[in-house]
Amino acid sequence: MANPFRFGQVVGGDLFCNRTSEIKRITHDLAGGQSIVLYSPRRYGKTSLLQAVSEKLKANKILYGHMDFFATNSKEKVVQAVSRTAAQVIIDDLKSIEKFIKRAARFFTRTRFGVRFEPGDSGSFTIWPELSPQSSSFDSLSDALAGLNSYLKKTKKRAAIVFDEFQQVLRVNSNFEAEFRAIIQQQDRIAFAFLGSRMHLLQDIFSNESRPFYNSAKLIELGPIALEDLTKFIKARFKKIGVSISGEVALGIATRAKGHPDYAQRVCSHIFDVLESNRVTEEVVKAGMSRMLVSLTASFAGVFEELPLRESQVMTILTEQGPIATFPSKILQQYDMGAPALHKALANLVKKDLVRRGQDKKYFITDNFLAEWIKEVLKSGGEPNISEIL
Numbered sequence: 001m002a003n004p005f006r007f008g009q010v011v012g013g014d015l016f017c018n019r020t021s022e023i024k025r026i027t028h029d030l031a032g033g034q035s036i037v038l039y040s041p042r043r044y045g046k047t048s049l050l051q052a053v054s055e056k057l058k059a060n061k062i063l064y065g066h067m068d069f070f071a072t073n074s075k076e077k078v079v080q081a082v083s084r085t086a087a088q089v090i091i092d093d094l095k096s097i098e099k100f101i102k103r104a105a106r107f108f109t110r111t112r113f114g115v116r117f118e119p120g121d122s123g124s125f126t127i128w129p130e131l132s133p134q135s136s137s138f139d140s141l142s143d144a145l146a147g148l149n150s151y152l153k154k155t156k157k158r159a160a161i162v163f164d165e166f167q168q169v170l171r172v173n174s175n176f177e178a179e180f181r182a183i184i185q186q187q188d189r190i191a192f193a194f195l196g197s198r199m200h201l202l203q204d205i206f207s208n209e210s211r212p213f214y215n216s217a218k219l220i221e222l223g224p225i226a227l228e229d230l231t232k233f234i235k236a237r238f239k240k241i242g243v244s245i246s247g248e249v250a251l252g253i254a255t256r257a258k259g260h261p262d263y264a265q266r267v268c269s270h271i272f273d274v275l276e277s278n279r280v281t282e283e284v285v286k287a288g289m290s291r292m293l294v295s296l297t298a299s300f301a302g303v304f305e306e307l308p309l310r311e312s313q314v315m316t317i318l319t320e321q322g323p324i325a326t327f328p329s330k331i332l333q334q335y336d337m338g339a340p341a342l343h344k345a346l347a348n349l350v351k352k353d354l355v356r357r358g359q360d361k362k363y364f365i366t367d368n369f370l371a372e373w374i375k376e377v378l379k380s381g382g383e384p385n386i387s388e389i390l
């Protein structure tokens, strides 16, 4: 029997739970030409949400393109990715690579497009931009987006383009920020959705007055999924394979994951792996949870070990004290930590998105399973033997 849960990858269809109001709101913005910034902690479902939005946009005859800058770590790769995406939007609309190749020179003045055969399972032809070596990255980027924009003008259409993990682009070259801003500003038929999980970086790009993208897009934070919806989702997925789970037990999973959809699916996937009957009990949930934490140990240990001493101490204090607005001096004394060291460590942790400050001004660890993991390490005085502890 196939596992009815998926994690760590884009999900759609039956594997996608709710987000109805977010889909509506973002579709409305992008369809109306309003660019947005969508940020959240890791794996809250930004990419999956935009995929769901893309279906609505297409139904509204709005063209759609998506590009992920996660691994684009050179100037050339960035330019290639943008050019390919711009071309792909037009190809999707024309439903033909040949037609696109014939017409491309009308819209793109610097870039020529060829076709490459991509060997692979199915083997397919894909579009390949041949960038003019004399052109600067600015000129090539501008050509790609202006080319798409002029196609849209000509056909009286609009498009939405997703720049996923957008903050990565700015690491590649410091000029990109001003260049992208200047180019994007001129495309009156394209709305952009900037996505990213480096929340701090992304917020700064768009809300710092001294930066080029200041106030240029609507900032939207993607929150957790409502516990009630996530509970229904968990029940329905188990039901699909003939496994029953009570509302209470399913709610327990959703609550423990704090509405984080990836963690909820991750736990459930592990539960499926250990399931020996057709009913999910509290015992099985515990076993699934323990397997999940074991599987996350390497990545959590990596994060924790990399932290400078002061930052790891602050993480420890936050783990033990729960969300707090002020750090009791008695506790800081135990670590020989003065106020300046505390503030510096806190600021760094916030920058790294490991710690957040809630609206109630209290600091907390962003990833509650990382916090749970640290708690277990502290209890056991070393590497945790999670399966025994839980």
Ligand SMILES: Nc1ncnc2c1ncn2[C@@H]1O[C@H](COP(=O)(O)OP(=O)(O)OP(=O)(O)O)[C@@H](O)[C@H]1O
Pocket: 006, 007, 008, 009, 010, 011, 015, 016, 017, 018, 019, 040, 041, 042, 043, 044, 045, 046, 047, 048, 049, 196, 197, 261, 262, 263, 265, 266
């Ligand atoms: N609406 C949803 N319903 C059910 N599960 C979801 C939903 N959204 C996200 N998930 C879960 O979260 C996982 C990650 O989703 P996705 O890749 O879309 O998140 P992301 O925020 O783009 O992640 P990243 O921070 O890595 O870019 C999915 O594999 C799935 O398990």
Ligand SMILES: [Mg+2]
Pocket: 046, 047, 048, 164
């Ligand atoms: Mg993503």
